[in-house]
Amino acid sequence: MRCCLVLFLVFAFVAGQELPLAEPCDEELCQLPNCRCSTTSIPRGLLARDTPQFVMLTFDDNVNIINIETYREILYNRVNSNNCSSGVTFYVNHEYNNYQLVNELYNQGFEIALHSITHQTPQSYWQEATPEIMAREFGDQKLQMAHFANIPYESLKGVRIPFLQLGGNSSFQAMSEYGLEYDCTWPTITYTDPPLWPYTLDYASIQDCVISPCPTASIPGVWIIPMVSWRDLNGTPCSMVDSCPAVPPFDDEDAWFRFIVTNFERHYLSNRAPFGFFIHEWYLAVNPTVKRALSRFIDLVNNLNDAFLVKSYDVIEWIKNPVPVDEYRQQPCKTFTPSLCLPASCGPLASEHNEVDYWMQICNVCPRVYPWINNPLGI
Ligand SMILES: *[C@@H]1O[C@H](CO)[C@@H](O)[C@H](O)[C@H]1NC(C)=O
Numbered sequence: 001m002r003c004c005l006v007l008f009l010v011f012a013f014v015a016g017q018e019l020p021l022a023e024p025c026d027e028e029l030c031q032l033p034n035c036r037c038s039t040t041s042i043p044r045g046l047l048a049r050d051t052p053q054f055v056m057l058t059f060d061d062n063v064n065i066i067n068i069e070t071y072r073e074i075l076y077n078r079v080n081s082n083n084c085s086s087g088v089t090f091y092v093n094h095e096y097n098n099y100q101l102v103n104e105l106y107n108q109g110f111e112i113a114l115h116s117i118t119h120q121t122p123q124s125y126w127q128e129a130t131p132e133i134m135a136r137e138f139g140d141q142k143l144q145m146a147h148f149a150n151i152p153y154e155s156l157k158g159v160r161i162p163f164l165q166l167g168g169n170s171s172f173q174a175m176s177e178y179g180l181e182y183d184c185t186w187p188t189i190t191y192t193d194p195p196l197w198p199y200t201l202d203y204a205s206i207q208d209c210v211i212s213p214c215p216t217a218s219i220p221g222v223w224i225i226p227m228v229s230w231r232d233l234n235g236t237p238c239s240m241v242d243s244c245p246a247v248p249p250f251d252d253e254d255a256w257f258r259f260i261v262t263n264f265e266r267h268y269l270s271n272r273a274p275f276g277f278f279i280h281e282w283y284l285a286v287n288p289t290v291k292r293a294l295s296r297f298i299d300l301v302n303n304l305n306d307a308f309l310v311k312s313y314d315v316i317e318w319i320k321n322p323v324p325v326d327e328y329r330q331q332p333c334k335t336f337t338p339s340l341c342l343p344a345s346c347g348p349l350a351s352e353h354n355e356v357d358y359w360m361q362i363c364n365v366c367p368r369v370y371p372w373i374n375n376p377l378g379i
Pocket residue numbers: 018019020021022167168169213214215216217218
């Protein structure tokens with residue numbers, strides 16, 4: 001059955017025909033580790049109190065000498081209560097990115113994920129992007145990131161599309177072609193209480209489509225980490241913390257801490273679906289109070305015996321093979337091989353898409369021209 005489905009997919013792709021429409025999820029057929037229905041129920045039917053509460057802290061956009069200061073200050077050298085390093089995920093786009101600093105983040109044990117090569121406007125570019133364009137923006141970015149930051153190609157697994165603008169099936173088709181395992185672009189405002197757990201696209205999703213078009217094809221094996229919305233002080237949903245309209249005063253650290261904890265508790269005190277803290281660094285730089293409140297929140301998580309600040313991909317790994325929190329705490333820490341940087345500073349590099357001369361800080365030999373879509377290595 002699965003083989004015929006795969007053959008059909010290959011045929012449909014080659015022939016440029018439509019993908020199979022996803023059918024309502026069948027829990028009998030859709031089983032872990034490779035398939036999971038979209039649902040608010042806890043994997044393998046664990047009780048909430050036996051379920052590790054994962055916290056996913058993510059930052060978007062390029063890494064540079066300004067925002068790295070915040071990352072160094074509040075994220076480095078943190079340890080969860082199981083004595084394993086805390087994880088954070090960075091969705092990095094290419095333009096003005098400092099690849100030497102990406103290498104540094106990777107070597108701190110953080111996850112690097114993809115946020116496109118061009119990050120271009122208008123937003124309709126992403127809404128209308130074909131599978132081919134998505135492959136150039138994300139599939140090629142995987143190669144580009146591994147090359148310039150000198151980090152393993154296989155360590156790059158996640159995608160977030162700019163402006164949280166889905167393009168229907170197209171990004172997911174590209175992901176499945178390039179071995180990208182999960183997407184964290186798709187907000188939900190309906191499934192927040194109890195919140196939606198991550199799931200795969202083998203079958204039709206129950207998730208509300210906040211920024212259409214959403215995928216409706218069956219794309220086996222690609223995981224969705226829903227961006228479960230927070231509620232601001234007026235109850236308005238917001239998918240990124242820095243997009244919440246009604247927030248506590250920017251000089252009241254305690255109020256900010258309570259605001260974060262209130263949102264956390266919607267997960268921790270219900271079905272323990274992974275809790276997302278999705279933000280851009282500039283918001284913390286502009287509002288030091290929020291930065292301190294976040295730091296306090298991470299302290300809190302680091303001190304809880306059943307909550308863990310982890311890389312987003314670690315959440316997928318746990319879901320594929322869910323174990324109770326007692327067992328999880330006994331597992332050896334995840335390890336990785338450091339991948340050091342032989343730094344090169346390159347420029348001025350002429351660009352083929354505009355008149356700008358760029359400089360690049362990389363861990364590889366200098367490219368001939370500024371890398372861009374359709375020439376991701378700048379050769
Ligand atoms: C996604 O694929 C399904 C199945 O082929 C199709 O019905 C749907 O129109 C596609 N979505 C978009 C936005 O193209």
